[in-house]
Amino acid sequence: MSTTLESPPQPAEKKVEETEVGNYFVSNYPPFSFWKPDQVPVVEGVLARPAPTDVPLGVYFHIPFCRKRCHFCYFKVYTDKNAAEIKAYIDAGMREMERFAKQPYIAGRKAHFVYFGGGTPSYLSVPQLKDLTSRMKDLVSWDGAAEVAFEAEPGTLNEKKLTGIREVGVTRLSIGVENFDDHILESNGRAHRSGEVDKAYHFARTLGFEHINIDLIAGMMNETWENWKDTVAKGIALGPDAVTIYQMEVPYNTTIYKQMREEGKETAPVANWQTKRDWVSYAFDEFVKNGYTVTSAYTVVKDPERIKFIYRDALWEGADLLSCGVASFGHLGGVHYQNQAEVGPYMQAVDAGQLPIFRAYETSHEERFVREFILKLKLGHSEFGYYQEKFGEDPLKFFAPQLNYLQSEGFAQLTDKDITLTRDGLLQVDRLLHDFFLPQHRQYARYT
Numbered sequence: 444m445s446t447t448l449e450s451p452p453q454p455a456e457k458k459v460e461e462t463e464v465g466n467y468f469v470s471n472y473p474p475f476s477f478w479k480p481d482q483v484p485v486v487e488g489v490l491a492r493p494a495p496t497d498v499p500l501g502v503y504f505h506i507p508f509c510r511k512r513c514h515f516c517y518f519k520v521y522t523d524k525n526a527a528e529i530k531a532y533i534d535a536g537m538r539e540m541e542r543f544a545k546q547p548y549i550a551g552r553k554a555h556f557v558y559f560g561g562g563t564p565s566y567l568s569v570p571q572l573k574d575l576t577s578r579m580k581d582l583v584s585w586d587g588a589a590e591v592a593f594e595a596e597p598g599t600l601n602e603k604k605l606t607g608i609r610e611v612g613v614t615r616l617s618i619g620v621e622n623f624d625d626h627i628l629e630s631n632g633r634a635h636r637s638g639e640v641d642k643a644y645h646f647a648r649t650l651g652f653e654h655i656n657i658d659l660i661a662g663m664m665n666e667t668w669e670n671w672k673d674t675v676a677k678g679i680a681l682g683p684d685a686v687t688i689y690q691m692e693v694p695y696n697t698t699i700y701k702q703m704r705e706e707g708k709e710t711a712p713v714a715n716w717q718t719k720r721d722w723v724s725y726a727f728d729e730f731v732k733n734g735y736t737v738t739s740a741y742t743v744v745k746d747p748e749r750i751k752f753i754y755r756d757a758l759w760e761g762a763d764l765l766s767c768g769v770a771s772f773g774h775l776g777g778v779h780y781q782n783q784a785e786v787g788p789y790m791q792a793v794d795a796g797q798l799p800i801f802r803a804y805e806t807s808h809e810e811r812f813v814r815e816f817i818l819k820l821k822l823g824h825s826e827f828g829y830y831q832e833k834f835g836e837d838p839l840k841f842f843a844p845q846l847n848y849l850q851s852e853g854f855a856q857l858t859d860k861d862i863t864l865t866r867d868g869l870l871q872v873d874r875l876l877h878d879f880f881l882p883q884h885r886q887y888a889r890y891t
């Protein structure tokens with residue numbers, strides 16, 4: 444039976460103008476700051492259970508290496524590892540996956556989707572990539588996987604590398620373009636330049652990837668309206684299947700924040716939030732004029748019938764994710780977990796024959812309902828009947844104050860069956876989602 448979420452929140456401030464340090468992007472729920480080391484044994488309990496027959500399984504492998512650290516990067520990345528160290532890391536990752544693969548909960552299941560994230564997966568050489576993927580496939584079969592996604596940095600993508608990526612079975616290539624202006628790329632610490640994007644993209648197109656996505660960032664340091672318009676035009680001219688556009692954040696553990704602290708500044712040297720939203724809105728309009736469809740707060744897609752985000756959608760709907768590698772985030776049987784965040788402790792745990800999990804969180808039925816509802820609100824539209832059927836909860840009642848607030852502020856249109864975010868609501872959905880958190884998660888929420 445549905446109840447109403449207690450302690451309706453104060454309305455969020457309408458505009459957060461300046462970009463200050465911190466994360467507001469909601470990538471999971473409950474927030475990572477609530478995941479705890481004392482819940483790690485719960486993951487072991489899940490692994491001892493029989494394999495479910497009705498939950499899709501994804502496999503994630505994390506590659507923490509990059510050529511250079513971007514000034515806005517908040518991930519733990521390594522820019523100084525040699526081939527022997529990379530091999531040792533892959534060996535550890537495969538020992539970790541082997542431990543998982545033998546457990547009753549995983550044994551015999553096939554991957555519905557596979558994801559290589561980082562860091563920079565395309566930093567691996569072709570032999571390293573072939574070694575990694577053939578060992579992974581021996582542990583958890585990818586036969587018939589609906590999607591094999593791979594993140595790539597343009598400067599690492601020569602013809603040989605792209606051919607190797609295609610040969611190991613990648614179907615979705617996501618290229619981190621970010622911007623087409625070399626001065627902006629350089630001043631934000633990116634390792635690649637725009638010429639490398641063109642070459643990599645056009646060669647990749649000849650290889651038959653089913654889905655090529657490019658990432659852009661609205662609001663990199665030194666961005667201007669004029670340059671952003673040029674970047675959007677160049678993105679359209681490339682003609683990717685999908686474009687993902689993020690609004691620049693400045694989390695604490697970035698080079699930009701370090702510099703701000705040294706200079707005693709509170710405002711980050713990037714555009715304010717309204718300007719970033721205007722830039723994304725402009726990009727959405729231009730892509731739509733050129734045949735694309737806006738499919739979420741961050742994505743435009745050329746052919747929504749054909750081009751899907753299987754990894755994202757399956758995870759948001761509660762799929763299992765067997766996640767291996769340093770700092771990676773997984774989810775098994777309703778339990779979130781994250782691995783050790785530094786390579787040293789990660790490798791030591793694997794060498795000691797343990798799962799290298801650092802913190803975990805067992806979600807309740809109510810938390811899983813809230814999680815799915817808020818994550819899928821990023822798609823811009825939700826039908827309440829879906830949640831009634833899946834969770835026995837009516838979002839219209841449970842989130843009554845929050846939904847009415849969105850409607851009254853012009854962020855959404857509400858009927859008794861569904862909610863549709865307006866463009867204004869869609870472009871600041873992450874800020875608005877914090878009001879949908881259960882009361883115990885509204886304070887101390889951190890996303891890193």
Ligand code: SF4
Nearest residue numbers: 509512513516561562
């Ligand atoms: S390429 Fe990505 S992971 Fe690597 S440093 Fe830049 S932002 Fe971070």
